[in-house]
Amino acid sequence: MPHALIAGGGLIGLLTARELRARGFDVTVVERGACGREASWAGGGILSPLHPWRFPDAVNALAGHSQALWPGLAETLRERTGIDPEYRTGGMIVIDDDDPAEVGAWVERQGVAATPLDRGQVTAMVPGLQPPAGHSWLLPDIASIRNPRLLRALIALAVGEGVTLRERTPVTGVAHAGGRAVGLDTTVGRIEADAVVICAGAWSKSLLSGLDAEPPGIRPVRGQMLAFAASPGLLERIVLTEGYYLIPRADGTVLAGSTVEDAGFDSTATHSGRAELFDAAARLLPPLAEAPVRAHWAGLRPGSDDGIPTIAPHPALAGLWINAGHFRNGIVTAPASAALTADLVAGRTPALDPTPYLWPPAAGVRATPGSG
Numbered sequence: 106m107p108h109a110l111i112a113g114g115g116l117i118g119l120l121t122a123r124e125l126r127a128r129g130f131d132v133t134v135v136e137r138g139a140c141g142r143e144a145s146w147a148g149g150g151i152l153s154p155l156h157p158w159r160f161p162d163a164v165n166a167l168a169g170h171s172q173a174l175w176p177g178l179a180e181t182l183r184e185r186t187g188i189d190p191e192y193r194t195g196g197m198i199v200i201d202d203d204d205p206a207e208v209g210a211w212v213e214r215q216g217v218a219a220t221p222l223d224r225g226q227v228t229a230m231v232p233g234l235q236p237p238a239g240h241s242w243l244l245p246d247i248a249s250i251r252n253p254r255l256l257r258a259l260i261a262l263a264v265g266e267g268v269t270l271r272e273r274t275p276v277t278g279v280a281h282a283g284g285r286a287v288g289l290d291t292t293v294g295r296i297e298a299d300a301v302v303i304c305a306g307a308w309s310k311s312l313l314s315g316l317d318a319e320p321p322g323i324r325p326v327r328g329q330m331l332a333f334a335a336s337p338g339l340l341e342r343i344v345l346t347e348g349y350y351l352i353p354r355a356d357g358t359v360l361a362g363s364t365v366e367d368a369g370f371d372s373t374a375t376h377s378g379r380a381e382l383f384d385a386a387a388r389l390l391p392p393l394a395e396a397p398v399r400a401h402w403a404g405l406r407p408g409s410d411d412g413i414p415t416i417a418p419h420p421a422l423a424g425l426w427i428n429a430g431h432f433r434n435g436i437v438t439a440p441a442s443a444a445l446t447a448d449l450v451a452g453r454t455p456a457l458d459p460t461p462y463l464w465p466p467a468a469g470v471r472a473t474p475g476s477g
């Protein structure tokens with residue numbers, strides 16, 4: 106059985122591991138800390154790009170394919186592990202300044218379910234909401250998932266399916282010989298493999314340096330979140346405005362996100378971030394000001410210039426692939442990204458056209474950002 110090594114045990118690495126296992130690989134995930142504790146844990150779990158019409162078609166293609174996979178994946182996770190990742194389909198209300206004619210044209214072209222709402226309809230759907238000025242849409246099919254539960258369940262499922270996890274094992278580089286990747290070098294020695302996939306999120310670029318091809322420009326972008334211990338029923342659907350969003354959980358918890366900060370690899374949750382999110386949340390839904398803040402945290406998104414991840418073979422080394430750079434959409438796009446990566450590694454024809462996700466310096470072949 107061919108052996109695949111995955112560097113990085115976030116959502117992207119763990120799902121890629123499962124997909125490779127399903128294609129007949131013996132798979133080991135090599136994780137610096139504990140699996141699933143970085144951006145994938147920190148994320149809000151909205152299973153849609155924010156203002157999807159603003160993203161390139163390449164991102165929406167991954168999101169669309171993944172959205173079809175999420176209900177089955179969530180059910181498999183719940184059934185086989187007993188951990189419910191709380192896949193919820195309450196829909197998302199989007200309030201923004203975008204031209205409604207352009208948004209309407211995008212909605213029509215993509216075949217997405219979306220209904221324009223007036224202010225009265227918005228406040229009837231979310232009692233207590235103080236919507237800012239702007240145009241409102243209801244996207245009724247948008248779901249959410251509860252990240253920490255998702256990751257706990259996925260780790261259990263992957264291990265149960267035979268994926269090996271090597272935690273607390275930092276990767277220091279890709280081992281190669283004769284123009285081919287032969288494994289990963291780690292702080293405790295070399296691990297050999299037939300195929301190597303870099304899924305190290307915001308840290309991916311450094312693992313790909315010095316390998317005869319300029320790595321994709323993946324960089325950390327900090328995001329902070331607040332969790333309010335609100336009463337169940339206060340909020341039943343996601344509300345997204347310019348810059349901020351609220352996400353309800355089944356037990357009444359409301360997440361408020363998120364900051365977008367260039368802070369290097371510093372994942373500290375700051376006083377100013379807390380104040381910014383608290384003020385935005387309380388302005389949007391004033392009863393939240395009375396709810397205790399239960400948690401405040403930060404994570405490092407794997408930022409990329411166009412928001413398009415790189416899902417591709419390395420241009421110079423055989424046996425090496427990357428699946429990273431999902432920026433703000435790494436939860437929603439994870440299932441299709443993992444399936445695409447595994448198809449490329451296994452030499453199968455992928456369901457999705459891989460062209461838009463090619464190694465960026467392979468020059469001009471990535472799709473230009475589409476509408477919005």
Ligand SMILES: Cc1cc2nc3c(=O)[nH]c(=O)nc-3n(C[C@H](O)[C@H](O)[C@H](O)COP(=O)(O)OP(=O)(O)OC[C@H]3O[C@@H](n4cnc5c(N)ncnc54)[C@H](O)[C@@H]3O)c2cc1C
Pocket residue numbers: 112113114115116117118135136137138139140141142143144145146147148149150151152153274275276277304305306307308309312327328329330362363403404405406407429430431432433434435436437438
């Ligand atoms: C505040 C916030 C809110 C978000 N909200 C959403 C949302 O609502 N919807 C959505 O779709 N996306 C959202 N995202 C984005 C999403 O969380 C990320 O795009 C996604 O989690 C990236 O997954 P990943 O597996 O690539 O990265 P990570 O989860 O960061 O995993 C990378 C892993 O690689 C490991 N690693 C790094 N270096 C090494 C090394 N040298 N050796 C071994 N292991 C290493 C890390 O320890 C880590 O476990 C949000 C992100 C943040 C921060």
